[in-house]
Amino acid sequence: MPRIEFRPDKLSADVDEKTKILLSARKAGVSIRFACASCRCGTCAIRVIDGAANLSPMKADESKLLGRLTLPTDGTIRLSCQTRIMGDCTVDLTFQNEYDSDIGMENLDDDDD
Numbered sequence: 001m002p003r004i005e006f007r008p009d010k011l012s013a014d015v016d017e018k019t020k021i022l023l024s025a026r027k028a029g030v031s032i033r034f035a036c037a038s039c040r041c042g043t044c045a046i047r048v049i050d051g052a053a054n055l056s057p058m059k060a061d062e063s064k065l066l067g068r069l070t071l072p073t074d075g076t077i078r079l080s081c082q083t084r085i086m087g088d089c090t091v092d093l094t095f096q097n098e099y100d101s102d103i104g105m106e107n108l109d110d111d112d113d
Contacts, residue, residue, distance in 0.1 A: 005090040006030045007049060018056070021046065021080035021091060033096045037081040042069045043101040044080040051089030052076070058083075069101065 004024050005012040013028035022044055025032040034044035039061050048055065052075045062082045063073045071077045077095070 002054065002085045003088045004028075004085055006032075007090060007092045008094050015085055017086060018084045021055075021078070021083045021085060024085060025080065025093075030093070032080060032093060034081060035101075039065055039079060039082050041101060042066070042071070042079065043096075045069070045071060045077055045095065045099065045101065046080050047092040047095035048076055048078055049090040049092050051087060054085065054087030054089050056082075056084035056086060069099070071099065 001014045002017055003012055003014050004021065006025060006028070009030070011028060011030055013024060015024045022032060022034055022037060032044065032046070035041045037044070042065055045066070055078065058073070058075060058078070059082065062079050065079065066073045066077060
């Protein structure tokens with residue numbers, strides 16, 4: 001059973017494989033910012049500190065949204081509503097205080113290709 005650690009509080013939880021980070025946080029009682037939970041807004045972005053290889057591959061819609069928000073698409077930043085846990089990992093929730101998910105939001109509905 002994979003274990004996820006949430007920083008900065010260093011709270012951790014054992015989760016079923018393929019559980020999304022957002023759901024894992026909520027079940028563990030960890031406060032995580034989110035709005036749509038469907039890869040439309042970007043408010044649930046988190047920084048991956050360790051175990052990026054133990055997370056589900058990034059899909060095109062997640063990569064596209066991160067790009068529109070001018071966030072890295074190299075796997076260091078992930079959307080917790082889209083990312084599934086496949087093995088042990090550590091994520092940093094303080095990242096949610098370091099960016100504004102409203103940046104670039106006016107362009108989200110303009111380019112739905």
